Amino acid sequence: MERPGAGGTRRRGAALEEAILRAAVDELTESGYAGLTMDKVAARAGTNKNAIYRRWPNRLALGIAAYRRLATTAPLPDTGELRGDVLELLRQANRNWSSPYGVILRDLLAASGGASELLAQTQEQSGDATAAPWLIILGRAVARGEASPEALHPRVATVAIVLLRNEFVVRGVPAAPDEVIVEIVDEVYLPLVRRRAPLPS
Amino acid sequence: MERPGAGGTRRRGAALEEAILRAAVDELTESGYAGLTMDKVAARAGTNKNAIYRRWPNRLALGIAAYRRLATTAPLPDTGELRGDVLELLRQANRNWSSPYGVILRDLLAASGGASELLAQTQEQSGDATAAPWLIILGRAVARGEASPEALHPRVATVAIVLLRNEFVVRGVPAAPDEVIVEIVDEVYLPLVRRRAPLPS
DNA sequence: TCTTTACGGTACTGGCCGTACCTTAGTTGT
DNA sequence: ACAACTAAGGTACGGCCAGTACCGTAAAGA
Numbered sequence: 001m002e003r004p005g006a007g008g009t010r011r012r013g014a015a016l017e018e019a020i021l022r023a024a025v026d027e028l029t030e031s032g033y034a035g036l037t038m039d040k041v042a043a044r045a046g047t048n049k050n051a052i053y054r055r056w057p058n059r060l061a062l063g064i065a066a067y068r069r070l071a072t073t074a075p076l077p078d079t080g081e082l083r084g085d086v087l088e089l090l091r092q093a094n095r096n097w098s099s100p101y102g103v104i105l106r107d108l109l110a111a112s113g114g115a116s117e118l119l120a121q122t123q124e125q126s127g128d129a130t131a132a133p134w135l136i137i138l139g140r141a142v143a144r145g146e147a148s149p150e151a152l153h154p155r156v157a158t159v160a161i162v163l164l165r166n167e168f169v170v171r172g173v174p175a176a177p178d179e180v181i182v183e184i185v186d187e188v189y190l191p192l193v194r195r196r197a198p199l200p201s
Numbered sequence: 202m203e204r205p206g207a208g209g210t211r212r213r214g215a216a217l218e219e220a221i222l223r224a225a226v227d228e229l230t231e232s233g234y235a236g237l238t239m240d241k242v243a244a245r246a247g248t249n250k251n252a253i254y255r256r257w258p259n260r261l262a263l264g265i266a267a268y269r270r271l272a273t274t275a276p277l278p279d280t281g282e283l284r285g286d287v288l289e290l291l292r293q294a295n296r297n298w299s300s301p302y303g304v305i306l307r308d309l310l311a312a313s314g315g316a317s318e319l320l321a322q323t324q325e326q327s328g329d330a331t332a333a334p335w336l337i338i339l340g341r342a343v344a345r346g347e348a349s350p351e352a353l354h355p356r357v358a359t360v361a362i363v364l365l366r367n368e369f370v371v372r373g374v375p376a377a378p379d380e381v382i383v384e385i386v387d388e389v390y391l392p393l394v395r396r397r398a399p400l401p402s
Numbered sequence: 403t404c405t406t407t408a409c410g411g412t413a414c415t416g417g418c419c420g421t422a423c424c425t426t427a428g429t430t431g432t
Numbered sequence: 433a434c435a436a437c438t439a440a441g442g443t444a445c446g447g448c449c450a451g452t453a454c455c456g457t458a459a460a461g462a
Binding site for chain 1: 307308310331354356357360364366384393
């Protein structure tokens with residue numbers, strides 16, 4: 001459909017792989033994972049399904065490979081104050097998950113049937129990758145005396161982002177309103193990490 | 202395949218609907234939503250796809266109707282102590298979500314594409330239904346002086362169950378280990394609801 | 403008994419995944 | 433320069449499944 005230098009040239013190897021992947025990414029963003037069909041990708045890349053199946057074993061693998069192209073990493077905020085950092089991290093995630101990428105990610109997770117050996121290292125997976133930025137900004141907050149050292153625990157540190165993710169899991173597609181984010185921060189997260197209450201009597 | 206009184210009897214109306222739904226439930230528990238095909242349900246109910254499509258517009262609707270049959274409600278725990286109640290509620294949810302039902306629910310949620318008008322009132326949806334039991338056991342805890350009145354806020358009250366749900370969303374199928382539940386309770390939930398820290402200087 | 407309703411049977415379209423097989427062009431080694 | 437190999441292109445399937453169409457026929461109601 002769109003061979004570059006039309007005529008005799010026949011693409012091979014990396015060039016063709018690149019074209020396929022680019023076509024898959026386009027299909028994914030336009031039609032989502034449900035609309036990602038092997039025939040359409042092949043047509044769009046100006047090739048046929050053979051070339052795809054020689055590189056990826058099935059549709060899911062292609063979908064995941066294409067998704068990896070979309071995953072972006074934003075720089076870690078550093079506003080000098082814990083509340084600002086937390087709000088910014090949450091708003092980044094909110095934007096990201098409410099974009100088409102978030103929908104695609106959910107579909108891929110569903111398609112891989114929970115047993116996400118394939119998705120495994122797609123960022124946001126593996127827990128560590130999720131926890132890392134939170135531990136960093138919390139570490140800075142502890143140094144400033146804004147947070148208690150006991151908060152430097154993955155389960156505690158990631159509470160805010162987990163609550164936000166829940167909004168997407170339970171309600172569907174659209175972005176969480178900013179009030180929700182503020183509420184998570186002020187009603188839950190900051191009270192939790194600031195100073196832990198002593199055991200009662 | 203299994204008409205009850207074989208021979209001349211032809212089922213109609215409610216009886217047939219019941220048989221279809223029962224067949225769909227069986228298929229759903231045996232093969233999950235992915236394995237729920239209209240042909241198999243029809244065969245299993247001893248009828249054909251027409252009878253199904255006269256009642257439900259598509260596969261998803263049938264799947265949801267069948268799922269509703271599986272959703273069970275457990276009685277609210279009342280151990281006389283907040284920690285015990287919380288642990289019990291979480292363990293109930295853990296059992297439920299790690300059973301086949303949890304997998305099916307996730308598939309249905311994914312298939313309805315976030316816009317879950319259909320799933321809407323399948324329990325565990327609509328927020329209120331989720332928050333209600335937590336507000337009740339927290340209310341008792343507040344009366345006993347075990348928790349702070351500020352904790353009687355849906356966002357705060359449901360933190361524990363949301364964190365547990367996250368375990369299922371991020372990691373896949375299997376049950377969360379009991380240590381995770383205990384950690385959620387002791388590291389996050391109880392510190393959060395007991396006594397809120399005052400704003401720092 | 404006669405009419406209406408809805409079930410049963412069957413066949414079909416259309417979409418899509420994944421595979422097979424063969425032809426042809428580009429690449430590599432000699 | 434030529435041969436041998438590798439990988440792309442073309443095309444045609446098989447199989448599965450959702451959803452639709454049509455028709456004969458049993459049950460329910462008047």
